[in-house]
Amino acid sequence: MAIEIKAPTFPESVADGTIATWHKQPGEQVSRDELIVDIETDKVVLEVVAPNDGVIEKVVKGEGDTVLSGEVIGVFAEGASGSAAETKGATSEASTEQEVITPKATEEILLSPAARKLVDENNLDASSIPASGKGGRLTKEDVVNYLGASSKSVAASAPQTDASKAATDAPTMPSLEVPGQGRPEKRVPMTRLRASIARRLVNAQQTAAMLTTFNEVNMKPIMDLRNQYKDLFEKKHNGTRLGFMSFFVKAAVEALKRYPAVNASIDGNDIVYHGYQDIGVAVSSDRGLVVPVLRDVDGMGLADIEASIRGYGLKARDGKLAIEDMTGGTFTISNGGVFGSLMSTPILNPPQTAILGMHKIQERPMAVDGEVVILPMMYLALSYDHRMIDGKEAVQFLVTMKELLEDPARIVLDV
Secondary structure (H helix, E strand, O other): OEEEEEOOOOOOOOOEEEEEEEOOOOOOEEOOOOEEEEEEOOOOEEEEEOOOOEEEEEEOOOOOOEEEOOOEEEEEEEOOOOOOOOOOOOOOHHHHOOEEEOOOOOOOEEEOHHHHHHHHHOOOOHHHOOOOOHHHOEOHHHHHHHHHHHHHHHHHOOOOOHHHHHOOOOOOOOOOOOOOOOOOOOOOOOOHHHHHHHHHHHHHHHHOOEEEEEEEEEOHHHHHHHHHHHHHHHHHOOOOOOOOHHHHHHHHHHHHHHOHHHHOEEEOOEEEOOOOOOEEEOEEEOOEEEOOEEOOHHHOOHHHHHHHHHHHHHHHHOOOOOHHHHOOOOEEEEEHHHHOOOOOOOOOOOOEOEEEEEOOOEEEEEEEOOEEEEEEEEEEEEEEEOOOOOHHHHHHHHHHHHHHHHOOHHHHHOO
């Protein structure tokens, strides 16, 4: 029985999507709930799975084609059997053909179009990548896993700080090495997510009266507390590691309760004050910057926060973040310090009115009680919308953050 394969129903905020990868080609046998196609939207990658055991009969929308919510993208033959077959009907050449490359060895390697693209962009030797697809076919996931394993092995050979361990792998950039050329260039299309990020950031700069205020915090008290209890904390909370972000999130919650304008949103000509704190944590992924949201953080403990952030980081790495994970949020924290940034001016995440920027912990000489002491210091930056927040409130918010972080017992005791 033939069944239409349709794009998922998109949320109201998502107008359309793009076919990113067909994991199965016409004639290939698939099992129930097996992933067959990825659809990329402005926010997330949506996965479409097989409705039952059967065969992909026809691909209607090829890779790179735009699709609407609920639109037919292919045809599935339920109960049929097969292994590989030629495309039936009108399909996109880029999505249906199986490309073949001949490596240095004599055997040929089959690549999906998406895998071929990643191999070319990263100047890889396909023969060195383990293939898991049917008939020895190299899939996109094989290449992604290979790139991830390679970056981890390189990172493992160098000493790491706690901050670098916490950082998400940076996006893989296409290779620009072209034999015989001294000024190489390569043009690649911008992903929908990155294009969406660009539009939102430009819009924030054009519509908000955005200012940034700075302060600095002595990280020694938190570092001492963390060093003292991190092993016990990890044992107590089933392997959850104690990081710095949970302290900043809890301090932000307390500061937001004292200065509710920083936790507000602008909706047209209205100001919306939120009686709860949903903190967005900016996470870098291969596809771009995403901001999953921690809900009702006031009721979460440090372990809950750390576990949630780690979970979101893994989902972002694997492209598994759902739209619901990134919807809403009353305030955002961005940690550029994991990449070595000493100071920055973060851009607002509309319709929020403020965003906190964390930075690298740097030892600096500081004057303490008339003496020069070397202390691990971090610059904090608060970008805010001056239409909603006065400079006095912004400065006092950062001062509150500083006081809480330099005396972390106050975070635990809620004083």
